[in-house]
Amino acid sequence: MSILETKKLTKRFDGVVAINGLSIGIEAETITGIVGPNGSGKTTLINVLSGMLPFENGSVRVNNAENLRVIRPRNIPLYGITRTFQNIRLFEQMTVLDNIMVVLTKRNVFSALFERHTAYRLKQAEDVLRAVNLWEKRNDLAINLSYGQRKLLEIARALAMQSDIFLLDEPFAGLFPEMVKTVSGIIKDLKDHRKTVVLIEHNMNLIRELCDHVIVMDGGVLLSQGVPERVLAEKKVIEAYLGK
Amino acid sequence: MDIIPQIIANSIIAGSVYTLIAVSFNLIYGATKFFNITHGVMTAIGAYAVFFFGKQMGLSVWVAVLIGVLIAGMIGWLLDRFIYRPLREKKASQLALLVASLGAFTVLQALIAIIFTSRFQTLTHGVGVQKTFEIAGGIITQTQVLIVIAALVVTAGLMFFLKCTRFGKAVRAVSDDNEVSKIIGINTDRIIGIIFFIGSAIAGLAGILVGFDTAIEPTMGLVLLLKGVIAAIVGGIGSIYGGAIGALLLGFVENFGIIKIASEWKDAIAFGLLILFLIFRPRGIVRT
Numbered sequence: 444m445s446i447l448e449t450k451k452l453t454k455r456f457d458g459v460v461a462i463n464g465l466s467i468g469i470e471a472e473t474i475t476g477i478v479g480p481n482g483s484g485k486t487t488l489i490n491v492l493s494g495m496l497p498f499e500n501g502s503v504r505v506n507n508a509e510n511l512r513v514i515r516p517r518n519i520p521l522y523g524i525t526r527t528f529q530n531i532r533l534f535e536q537m538t539v540l541d542n543i544m545v546v547l548t549k550r551n552v553f554s555a556l557f558e559r560h561t562a563y564r565l566k567q568a569e570d571v572l573r574a575v576n577l578w579e580k581r582n583d584l585a586i587n588l589s590y591g592q593r594k595l596l597e598i599a600r601a602l603a604m605q606s607d608i609f610l611l612d613e614p615f616a617g618l619f620p621e622m623v624k625t626v627s628g629i630i631k632d633l634k635d636h637r638k639t640v641v642l643i644e645h646n647m648n649l650i651r652e653l654c655d656h657v658i659v660m661d662g663g664v665l666l667s668q669g670v671p672e673r674v675l676a677e678k679k680v681i682e683a684y685l686g687k
Numbered sequence: 688m689d690i691i692p693q694i695i696a697n698s699i700i701a702g703s704v705y706t707l708i709a710v711s712f713n714l715i716y717g718a719t720k721f722f723n724i725t726h727g728v729m730t731a732i733g734a735y736a737v738f739f740f741g742k743q744m745g746l747s748v749w750v751a752v753l754i755g756v757l758i759a760g761m762i763g764w765l766l767d768r769f770i771y772r773p774l775r776e777k778k779a780s781q782l783a784l785l786v787a788s789l790g791a792f793t794v795l796q797a798l799i800a801i802i803f804t805s806r807f808q809t810l811t812h813g814v815g816v817q818k819t820f821e822i823a824g825g826i827i828t829q830t831q832v833l834i835v836i837a838a839l840v841v842t843a844g845l846m847f848f849l850k851c852t853r854f855g856k857a858v859r860a861v862s863d864d865n866e867v868s869k870i871i872g873i874n875t876d877r878i879i880g881i882i883f884f885i886g887s888a889i890a891g892l893a894g895i896l897v898g899f900d901t902a903i904e905p906t907m908g909l910v911l912l913l914k915g916v917i918a919a920i921v922g923g924i925g926s927i928y929g930g931a932i933g934a935l936l937l938g939f940v941e942n943f944g945i946i947k948i949a950s951e952w953k954d955a956i957a958f959g960l961l962i963l964f965l966i967f968r969p970r971g972i973v974r975t
């Protein structure tokens with residue numbers, strides 16, 4: 444059964460219909476690729492699913508929450524969702540380590556008031572930072588990292604959330620080959636740990652390598668979906684990418 | 688007699704008062720990004736609470752001060768909970784929030800005047816009962832010593848709190864990116880509420896200390912707010928230590944500025960400093 448589902452989802456920006464009656468389902472414990480030309484509504488879909496944009500029509504079902512018509516950002520962790528951003532969003536003025544520690548903060552504000560890190564939390568932070576090779580950089584400010592390192596830190600922050608569903612918006616864009624390997628390793632590892640990954644990506648080789656399922660969007664609608672080998676060979680999909 | 692030591696002492700004292708306002712203003716501004724005018728009236732709320740509980744009800748000074756600080760904090764929290772937070776939820780503009788806080792400022796100030804009249808009042812029982820100290824040729828009263836200590840403790844305390852505690856990290860995260868903070872599970876409204884409490888309590892303390900040092904009146908908040916905000920902008924809006932540095936600079940510039948001219952020029956000097964910074968270094972000393 445799908446863990447995340449949209450029904451006739453529609454999102455408009457003034458004149459533009461960015462998502463147009465989209466109905467899709469994401470299977471639990473799989474890696475789903477979302478592809479489509481620029482402006483096809485992929486980022487908007489993730490923004491809507493992570494509660495960062497309201498939507499006009501349709502509904503969303505996630506984990507056990509049925510028929511959501513409004514998704515509140517503060518409920519996103521409760522739904523077991525975490526995400527990364529196409530345009531990286533870190534806590535720029537905080538250190539690499541604190542960007543992770545802040546995620547590991549106890550949800551109870553009052554007990555966190557005067558508390559400093561415990562050894563246990565530090566170990567958790569160390570694990571995710573080592574996974575992206577940033578442990579050595581832990582005391583640098585996020586703003587001083589290179590583009591690729593910032594991208595990796597954002598992925599590490601998502602890992603620290605220990606969610607069920609990871610929505611990753613172009614996590615490979617602009618990365619050096621070394622870093623691409625690191626990130627694809629992490630994504631495979633998430634699947635091995637029975638997590639669900641939704642991956643927006645333009646590199647079809649990566650889609651073929653990683654994804655169980657691929658969804659093709661074009662102009663805010665579902666163009667095609669299925670196993671990557673078949674879908675990526677479809678004429679209408681190739682045309683959508685190359686332009687008609 | 689050499690007047691320089693006294694001017695230095697006066698600069699530090701004024702700078703300390705401005706520090707209390709500027710750092711607490713910046714704390715709230717950092718987390719909410721709106722220009723919280725009501726912050727000024729918290730000084731009068733704290734001072735009048737002490738006037739009421741200490742002088743009129745006869746509670747001991749320390750108890751009255753504690754109550755005054757807590758009441759200021761509590762009113763700050765309530766304003767956020769029932770005015771600013773609903774506005775934030777409705778995605779109101781910064782301008783709408785500013786106007787709302789101007790309204791709250793006016794209402795609270797008027798309430799104080801209605802309850803306590805607009806007369807000047809003192810918090811102490813007599814004049815000249817204060818102990819004074821001489822430091823390197825400058826005379827400074829007991830209250831003024833407390834003002835300087837309070838400014839140091841509050842600034843250092845806030846900086847430690849923000850840097851080293853988990854709650855502080857969450858505050859910095861909210862200040863940096865409220866939306867992302869929400870989706871990683873930080874209860875941003877709760878955090879902002881607590882920030883309002885802490886910031887307003889500090890402003891209340893400033894008003895109380897000013898009250899013991901000079902006198903109180905319902906409108907005392909406006910000039911304190913203006914000086915605090917000038918210090919905050921000069922130092923770096925939203926930054927704690929920027930606020931403290933800006934406040935100290937403002938204290939020195941004001942007091943050294945009036946060596947040769949009438950002290951009525953103080954406010955003009957303060958605005959002159961603000962304008963210079965807005966033109967030549969708009970992001971303040973620490974460049975936020």
Ligand SMILES: Nc1ncnc2c1ncn2[C@@H]1O[C@H](COP(=O)(O)OP(=O)(O)O)[C@@H](O)[C@H]1O
Nearest residue numbers: 456459461479480481482483484485486487488
């Ligand atoms: N915040 C926004 N305001 C107005 N239009 C937007 C906004 N975000 C996206 N759009 C529009 O929605 C469409 C889909 O954009 P997007 O979801 O970013 O596409 P993709 O991620 O597939 O490249 C585009 O036409 C884009 O211009």
Ligand SMILES: [Mg+2]
Nearest residue numbers: 485486487529
């Ligand atoms: Mg995009």
